[in-house]
Amino acid sequence: MPEAVPVVAVDGPAASGKGTIAERVATVLGYRYLDSGALYRLVALKALRSGADIDDPVALAALARGLDATFAGGRLGLDGEDVTEAVRDEAVSAAASRVAVHAPVRTALLERQRAFRVPPGLVADGRDMGTVVFPDATVKVFVTASADERARRRHRQLAQRGIDVNIQSLLHDIRERDARDGSRAVAPLVPAADAAVVDTTELTIDAAVQAVLARARAAGLAA
Numbered sequence: 400m401p402e403a404v405p406v407v408a409v410d411g412p413a414a415s416g417k418g419t420i421a422e423r424v425a426t427v428l429g430y431r432y433l434d435s436g437a438l439y440r441l442v443a444l445k446a447l448r449s450g451a452d453i454d455d456p457v458a459l460a461a462l463a464r465g466l467d468a469t470f471a472g473g474r475l476g477l478d479g480e481d482v483t484e485a486v487r488d489e490a491v492s493a494a495a496s497r498v499a500v501h502a503p504v505r506t507a508l509l510e511r512q513r514a515f516r517v518p519p520g521l522v523a524d525g526r527d528m529g530t531v532v533f534p535d536a537t538v539k540v541f542v543t544a545s546a547d548e549r550a551r552r553r554h555r556q557l558a559q560r561g562i563d564v565n566i567q568s569l570l571h572d573i574r575e576r577d578a579r580d581g582s583r584a585v586a587p588l589v590p591a592a593d594a595a596v597v598d599t600t601e602l603t604i605d606a607a608v609q610a611v612l613a614r615a616r617a618a619g620l621a622a
Protein backbone atom coordinates (compact mmCIF):
# COMPACT_ATOMS: atom_id res chain seq x y z
CA MET A 400 0.00 0.00 0.00
CA PRO A 401 2.33 2.79 -1.15
CA GLU A 402 -0.44 5.35 -0.46
CA ALA A 403 0.05 4.74 3.26
CA VAL A 404 3.69 5.87 3.08
CA PRO A 405 3.95 9.54 4.10
CA VAL A 406 5.34 12.08 1.64
CA VAL A 407 6.66 15.57 2.37
CA ALA A 408 6.45 17.50 -0.92
CA VAL A 409 8.90 20.40 -1.21
CA ASP A 410 8.34 22.40 -4.39
CA GLY A 411 9.74 25.73 -5.54
CA PRO A 412 11.85 27.59 -8.09
CA ALA A 413 15.56 27.21 -8.84
CA ALA A 414 18.00 28.34 -6.11
CA SER A 415 15.22 28.84 -3.55
CA GLY A 416 17.08 26.52 -1.17
CA LYS A 417 14.50 23.75 -1.52
CA GLY A 418 17.08 21.04 -2.33
CA THR A 419 19.16 21.66 0.79
CA ILE A 420 16.06 22.07 2.93
CA ALA A 421 14.44 18.88 1.60
CA GLU A 422 17.62 16.85 2.10
CA ARG A 423 17.99 18.01 5.70
CA VAL A 424 14.34 17.36 6.48
CA ALA A 425 14.74 13.84 5.03
CA THR A 426 17.78 13.23 7.26
CA VAL A 427 15.96 14.38 10.43
CA LEU A 428 12.87 12.30 9.64
CA GLY A 429 14.96 9.31 8.50
CA TYR A 430 13.08 9.35 5.18
CA ARG A 431 14.25 8.70 1.66
CA TYR A 432 14.98 11.79 -0.47
CA LEU A 433 13.99 12.34 -4.10
CA ASP A 434 15.65 15.12 -6.12
CA SER A 435 13.20 15.01 -9.04
CA GLY A 436 15.01 17.82 -10.88
CA ALA A 437 17.97 15.45 -11.21
CA LEU A 438 15.85 13.20 -13.41
CA TYR A 439 15.10 16.05 -15.82
CA ARG A 440 18.77 17.01 -15.74
CA LEU A 441 19.77 13.40 -16.54
CA VAL A 442 17.40 13.30 -19.52
CA ALA A 443 18.86 16.61 -20.71
CA LEU A 444 22.45 15.43 -20.29
CA LYS A 445 21.70 12.17 -22.07
CA ALA A 446 20.04 14.09 -24.92
CA LEU A 447 22.97 16.51 -25.25
CA ARG A 448 25.47 13.66 -25.24
CA SER A 449 23.59 11.46 -27.68
CA GLY A 450 22.73 14.30 -30.05
CA ALA A 451 18.97 13.85 -29.55
CA ASP A 452 16.77 16.82 -30.41
CA ILE A 453 16.05 18.73 -27.17
CA ASP A 454 12.68 19.80 -28.62
CA ASP A 455 11.50 16.38 -29.83
CA PRO A 456 9.07 15.04 -27.21
CA VAL A 457 8.87 11.51 -28.64
CA ALA A 458 12.64 10.98 -28.79
CA LEU A 459 13.08 12.51 -25.33
CA ALA A 460 10.33 10.40 -23.79
CA ALA A 461 12.05 7.27 -25.13
CA LEU A 462 15.30 8.48 -23.57
CA ALA A 463 13.52 9.14 -20.28
CA ARG A 464 11.92 5.67 -20.20
CA GLY A 465 15.23 3.93 -20.87
CA LEU A 466 17.31 6.11 -18.57
CA ASP A 467 20.03 4.07 -16.81
CA ALA A 468 20.20 6.26 -13.69
CA THR A 469 21.45 5.57 -10.18
CA PHE A 470 21.11 7.58 -6.96
CA ALA A 471 23.50 6.34 -4.29
CA GLY A 472 25.31 8.05 -1.44
CA GLY A 473 24.39 11.50 -2.74
CA ARG A 474 26.02 10.72 -6.10
CA LEU A 475 24.25 10.60 -9.43
CA GLY A 476 25.07 7.98 -12.06
CA LEU A 477 24.22 7.88 -15.76
CA ASP A 478 25.11 4.81 -17.83
CA GLY A 479 27.54 3.80 -15.09
CA GLU A 480 29.35 7.16 -15.02
CA ASP A 481 29.34 9.61 -12.08
CA VAL A 482 27.65 12.74 -13.44
CA THR A 483 26.93 14.53 -10.13
CA GLU A 484 28.86 17.63 -11.23
CA ALA A 485 28.11 17.37 -14.96
CA VAL A 486 24.32 17.70 -14.45
CA ARG A 487 24.83 21.04 -12.61
CA ASP A 488 26.38 22.67 -15.65
CA GLU A 489 24.52 25.79 -16.85
CA ALA A 490 24.03 24.27 -20.32
CA VAL A 491 22.42 21.17 -18.77
CA SER A 492 20.28 23.37 -16.47
CA ALA A 493 18.93 25.29 -19.45
CA ALA A 494 18.34 22.09 -21.44
CA ALA A 495 16.57 20.45 -18.45
CA SER A 496 14.09 23.30 -18.29
CA ARG A 497 13.32 22.81 -22.01
CA VAL A 498 13.10 19.03 -21.69
CA ALA A 499 10.67 19.41 -18.77
CA VAL A 500 8.13 21.25 -20.95
CA HIS A 501 7.13 18.06 -22.80
CA ALA A 502 4.18 16.09 -21.43
CA PRO A 503 5.45 12.70 -22.73
CA VAL A 504 8.74 13.23 -20.89
CA ARG A 505 6.91 14.06 -17.66
CA THR A 506 4.68 11.00 -18.03
CA ALA A 507 7.71 8.80 -18.72
CA LEU A 508 9.27 9.92 -15.42
CA LEU A 509 6.13 9.62 -13.30
CA GLU A 510 6.42 5.99 -12.18
CA ARG A 511 10.16 6.32 -11.62
CA GLN A 512 9.46 9.14 -9.17
CA ARG A 513 6.61 7.32 -7.42
CA ALA A 514 8.87 4.29 -6.91
CA PHE A 515 10.83 6.37 -4.37
CA ARG A 516 7.82 6.23 -2.04
CA VAL A 517 8.93 3.51 0.34
CA PRO A 518 8.64 3.15 4.15
CA PRO A 519 9.20 4.89 6.45
CA GLY A 520 8.57 7.90 4.17
CA LEU A 521 9.76 10.20 1.42
CA VAL A 522 10.78 13.84 1.12
CA ALA A 523 10.40 14.79 -2.54
CA ASP A 524 11.80 18.00 -3.99
CA GLY A 525 10.80 19.50 -7.33
CA ARG A 526 8.21 21.63 -9.08
CA ASP A 527 5.12 19.42 -9.18
CA MET A 528 5.57 17.05 -6.23
CA GLY A 529 2.49 18.36 -4.40
CA THR A 530 0.39 19.03 -7.50
CA VAL A 531 0.97 16.08 -9.85
CA VAL A 532 3.36 13.37 -8.65
CA PHE A 533 2.18 13.05 -5.03
CA PRO A 534 -1.13 14.95 -4.85
CA ASP A 535 -1.95 13.02 -1.65
CA ALA A 536 1.30 14.12 0.10
CA THR A 537 0.97 14.46 3.88
CA VAL A 538 2.77 17.81 3.95
CA LYS A 539 3.13 20.25 1.05
CA VAL A 540 5.54 23.14 1.17
CA PHE A 541 6.34 25.70 -1.52
CA VAL A 542 9.79 27.17 -0.90
CA THR A 543 10.56 30.44 -2.60
CA ALA A 544 12.85 33.51 -2.46
CA SER A 545 13.15 36.71 -4.48
CA ALA A 546 14.85 36.37 -7.89
CA ASP A 547 17.63 38.77 -6.76
CA GLU A 548 18.38 36.68 -3.69
CA ARG A 549 18.37 33.47 -5.73
CA ALA A 550 20.81 35.00 -8.24
CA ARG A 551 23.10 36.04 -5.34
CA ARG A 552 23.00 32.49 -3.90
CA ARG A 553 23.77 30.94 -7.27
CA HIS A 554 26.63 33.41 -7.71
CA ARG A 555 28.08 32.39 -4.33
CA GLN A 556 27.76 28.68 -5.13
CA LEU A 557 29.57 29.13 -8.44
CA ALA A 558 32.26 31.33 -6.85
CA GLN A 559 32.95 28.55 -4.33
CA ARG A 560 33.65 26.30 -7.30
CA GLY A 561 36.01 28.91 -8.76
CA ILE A 562 33.55 29.95 -11.48
CA ASP A 563 33.08 33.67 -11.98
CA VAL A 564 29.79 34.50 -13.70
CA ASN A 565 28.19 37.91 -14.06
CA ILE A 566 25.37 38.18 -11.51
CA GLN A 567 23.14 40.07 -13.96
CA SER A 568 23.35 37.20 -16.45
CA LEU A 569 22.46 34.75 -13.65
CA LEU A 570 19.47 36.91 -12.75
CA HIS A 571 18.43 36.94 -16.40
CA ASP A 572 18.71 33.12 -16.61
CA ILE A 573 16.72 32.66 -13.39
CA ARG A 574 13.94 34.94 -14.63
CA GLU A 575 13.86 33.15 -17.98
CA ARG A 576 13.65 29.72 -16.31
CA ASP A 577 10.97 30.93 -13.87
CA ALA A 578 8.89 32.19 -16.78
CA ARG A 579 9.25 28.93 -18.71
CA ASP A 580 8.66 26.65 -15.70
CA GLY A 581 5.71 28.76 -14.53
CA SER A 582 3.95 29.19 -17.84
CA ARG A 583 4.27 25.75 -19.40
CA ALA A 584 0.99 23.98 -20.17
CA VAL A 585 1.86 20.78 -18.30
CA ALA A 586 2.56 20.76 -14.54
CA PRO A 587 3.57 24.44 -14.31
CA LEU A 588 5.48 25.67 -11.27
CA VAL A 589 2.66 26.83 -9.02
CA PRO A 590 2.05 26.12 -5.33
CA ALA A 591 -0.52 23.39 -4.66
CA ALA A 592 -3.75 24.87 -3.29
CA ASP A 593 -3.02 23.16 0.04
CA ALA A 594 0.72 24.03 0.18
CA ALA A 595 2.30 26.29 2.81
CA VAL A 596 4.54 28.95 1.27
CA VAL A 597 7.95 29.35 2.96
CA ASP A 598 9.77 32.47 1.72
CA THR A 599 13.49 32.01 2.42
CA THR A 600 14.64 35.46 1.18
CA GLU A 601 15.30 36.53 4.78
CA LEU A 602 15.53 33.08 6.39
CA THR A 603 18.56 30.98 7.20
CA ILE A 604 18.52 27.39 5.92
CA ASP A 605 18.16 26.21 9.54
CA ALA A 606 15.10 28.37 10.12
CA ALA A 607 13.53 27.13 6.88
CA VAL A 608 14.25 23.49 7.84
CA GLN A 609 12.59 24.10 11.23
CA ALA A 610 9.56 25.64 9.52
CA VAL A 611 9.09 22.52 7.37
CA LEU A 612 9.70 20.17 10.33
CA ALA A 613 7.11 22.04 12.38
CA ARG A 614 4.56 21.33 9.66
CA ALA A 615 5.63 17.68 9.49
CA ARG A 616 5.15 17.34 13.26
CA ALA A 617 1.79 19.11 13.11
CA ALA A 618 0.77 16.52 10.49
CA GLY A 619 1.73 13.73 12.91
CA LEU A 620 5.04 12.71 11.33
CA ALA A 621 7.61 11.71 13.93
CA ALA A 622 10.60 14.03 14.25
Ligand code: DC
Binds near residue numbers: 414440524580
Ligand atom coordinates in the same frame (compact mmCIF):
# COMPACT_ATOMS: atom_id res chain seq x y z
O1 DC B 1 15.28 21.53 -9.44
P1 DC B 1 16.25 21.64 -10.61
O2 DC B 1 16.75 23.02 -10.86
O3 DC B 1 17.37 20.63 -10.51
O4 DC B 1 15.37 21.21 -11.90
C1 DC B 1 15.89 21.21 -13.20
C2 DC B 1 14.79 21.51 -14.22
O5 DC B 1 13.82 20.47 -14.23
C3 DC B 1 14.02 22.80 -13.94
O6 DC B 1 14.17 23.72 -15.01
C4 DC B 1 12.57 22.43 -13.87
C5 DC B 1 12.52 20.96 -14.17
N1 DC B 1 11.77 20.23 -13.16
C6 DC B 1 10.44 19.99 -13.39
O7 DC B 1 9.90 20.43 -14.40
N2 DC B 1 9.72 19.25 -12.50
C7 DC B 1 10.29 18.78 -11.39
N3 DC B 1 9.57 18.05 -10.53
C8 DC B 1 11.65 19.05 -11.11
C9 DC B 1 12.36 19.79 -12.03
